[in-house]
Amino acid sequence: LFDYQVESTSTNETVKTLFKTTLHRPILATTEKQTQGRGRRGRVWHSPYAQNCYLSLGYRFNAALSELSGLSLVVGLAFAEALSELNFPVELKWPNDLYLNGKKLGGILVELEGTFDAPCDVIIGVGLNVNMPLNDDGTEQIDQAWTSLSQYKGEVVDRTHLLLIIIPKLESFLAIFEQQGFTKFAQLWPQYDRYIDQAVNIISAEKVITGIAQGINEQGELLLQTEQGLLNISGGEISLRPV
Ligand code: ATP
Incomplete structure (x- = not known):
């Protein structure tokens, strides 16, 4: 239609x-x-x-x-x-x-x-x-x-x-x-990944996490290398910004 x-x-x-x-x-x-x-x-x-x-x-x-x-x-x-x-x-x-x-x-x-x-x-x-x-x-x-x-x-x-x-x-x-x-x-x-290997802030309602963007995993989650280790960030109400 x-x-x-x-x-x-x-x-x-x-x-x-x-x-x-x-x-x-x-x-x-x-x-x-x-x-x-x-x-x-x-x-x-x-x-x-x-x-x-x-x-x-x-x-x-x-x-x-x-x-x-x-x-x-x-x-x-x-x-x-x-x-x-x-x-x-x-x-x-x-x-x-x-x-x-x-x-x-x-x-x-x-x-x-x-x-x-x-x-x-x-x-x-x-x-x-x-x-x-x-x-x-x-x-x-x-x-x-x-x-x-x-x-x-x-x-x-x-x-x-x-x-x-x-x-x-x-x-x-x-x-x-x-x-x-x-x-x-x-x-x-x-x-097509614009921020691969770049420093980014991941901003949600609660907090900001800083790390290096490492692409995505098999579920489409963002991989973020931080001082605490590699985090998987899932979508939803989250914004990515270059540092
Ligand atoms: P962001 O781009 O801020 O990381 P987002 O993915 O949450 O976050 P969207 O929901 O896609 O943003 O779009 C809203 C934002 O896009 C607006 O706050 C404004 O900055 C920008 N915007 C609004 N209209 C346009 C437009 N016609 N072209 C480009 N950017 C626009």
């Missing part, structure tokens, strides 16, 4: 509404502008009418939620592979951000709807700056360095062309993940 709106609150919300009214899966929701675009922890995803890409995929996994750790990394890898094929050398910041030229290009927000048991309905939301100009109104609210594909390329980027590469890649990665688990993706991750 495909849903396109000129304006929506957020494409993740669109999918949640459609989940209630149709049994059709998957659902792909897109919009030109989000009035309440969100990142993690209720943070704002700046989503103006600017020829960008705001999309959400409502997807049913024949798996329990406990088997889906690593999902946001798989989504990031699908985007990174597709964009690399289009000559955008994208990097990934664990667990859920896309970077280009050292600046934030896109974010991924995975949410669950319904039960934790199989089958499991998830909502995979992605915001990608495709053609957002540097002087776009409101971008001064973005509190970190950001970029867009058009800024990198120096010309307007065709979104249809982009999605024709990205969506099949995403579908195939999700099918492989569902059938074979995370192993293949753990092997692919180092190609």
